Amino acid sequence: MAGSGVRIDGNTLRLPGGVAVRFVRTLRLPETGTHPLPPGLGEFPVRRVADHADTVPPEWRARGGVMLPVYLREAMWLSFSRTTEPAALQVGVGKVCAVSGRPWSDRLARDPQNYVVLPRQPWLDGINSGKGTVRQFVAVPLGLGATVEGQVTGEEVWGGVQLQSFPLKEPQLTEWRRRERERAEARRRSRAGGPAGGFGAPMTMMASAQGAPGAPGAPAAPGAPQTGGAAMGLGVGGTMRQEVYRDERPLTDWSEQPAGRVFVHLVTPPQWRRITGEAPPPSPVDRAAYTNAGLPWYDYYDADAEDLAPTDTLEEVKPVGEWLGDDLDPWQPPSADQVTPLKDAPGKPVEDGEW
Numbered sequence: 001m002a003g004s005g006v007r008i009d010g011n012t013l014r015l016p017g018g019v020a021v022r023f024v025r026t027l028r029l030p031e032t033g034t035h036p037l038p039p040g041l042g043e044f045p046v047r048r049v050a051d052h053a054d055t056v057p058p059e060w061r062a063r064g065g066v067m068l069p070v071y072l073r074e075a076m077w078l079s080f081s082r083t084t085e086p087a088a089l090q091v092g093v094g095k096v097c098a099v100s101g102r103p104w105s106d107r108l109a110r111d112p113q114n115y116v117v118l119p120r121q122p123w124l125d126g127i128n129s130g131k132g133t134v135r136q137f138v139a140v141p142l143g144l145g146a147t148v149e150g151q152v153t154g155e156e157v158w159g160g161v162q163l164q165s166f167p168l169k170e171p172q173l174t175e176w177r178r179r180e181r182e183r184a185e186a187r188r189r190s191r192a193g194g195p196a197g198g199f200g201a202p203m204t205m206m207a208s209a210q211g212a213p214g215a216p217g218a219p220a221a222p223g224a225p226q227t228g229g230a231a232m233g234l235g236v237g238g239t240m241r242q243e244v245y246r247d248e249r250p251l252t253d254w255s256e257q258p259a260g261r262v263f264v265h266l267v268t269p270p271q272w273r274r275i276t277g278e279a280p281p282p283s284p285v286d287r288a289a290y291t292n293a294g295l296p297w298y299d300y301y302d303a304d305a306e307d308l309a310p311t312d313t314l315e316e317v318k319p320v321g322e323w324l325g326d327d328l329d330p331w332q333p334p335s336a337d338q339v340t341p342l343k344d345a346p347g348k349p350v351e352d353g354e355w
Helices: 058-063 148-153 170-193 269-276 287-292
Strands: 003-009 012-015 019-026 040-043 066-069 075-079 087-093 116-118 126-130 133-141 161-167 232-241 260-267 297-300 339-343 349-351
Touching: 012 161, 012 260, 019 087, 019 161, 058 260, 066 269, 075 133, 126 232, 148 232, 232 260, 260 269
Parallel strands: 066 260, 297 339
Antiparallel strands: 003 012, 003 260, 003 349, 012 019, 019 040, 019 075, 087 116, 087 161, 126 133, 133 232, 161 260
């Protein structure tokens, strides 16, 4: 099986070109209204499929990649905050582009744009479904038609999440590194000579975790090899204020071939225990209790970036409540002083497979 150029560093996926992706647990939003960004509540654990070849379904072995455990209707967001160099990252949900709504492609495209620009894009909480908004990623089983994949393609074949990275071409990357060295030197001189002089690049603050849920219990003994998978995919939940940024570079600045890719399988908690022998994370945090405790929500604004307009395909995707029924989890909106502004104006290689 071919290598993907991807490694796991703790729970961070490291793709070639300095790309870092973490999957973050979060509070699920109501499916009506528009909301601030929910908090991060700890990282999902990530494991290589190849390390559990005897207990994963055969189709997972063929696709390679990694897996993580997620509860029914649990929400997540993707953090890119540890990315070190510019990259174009494609994000697929069931091999449907989460930015453009188009089928998965091995090429970057601009009309519509089918990637996010790192490190400019600090995170992605959902599909690009509205002007200045996204609809939250929410886990649902395949077979109901509730996933983005099912609604866009009419089939539910793949599930999971797909990631593919494209670095800058060598001349552009060399120039970017030169400018970064100059900025670093200017910052060093400013610190040595007095107050900072404005040469530094703007800093982006991540919606930090407010304390991960409690540690899982003792591992269970692995079960027998599984011949089928209770596969999970991503549907959508509530709407939040978040921009997906338009690329300001010419498309020709980016490499024509991807540097690395990875298939991320979403595993139910019982399946995670059977496959890995590990206890899954605790069930998701109750959002009403979180808000009633006075803990923060977030609002991110970047006046210097241009938001991508949504495509008709993704605007029409319906929330998972259309299939799974009403959301009975009580909603307690945060008060104004709970919404925190975030911006003013390597282990073994992960194996790739056939997908």
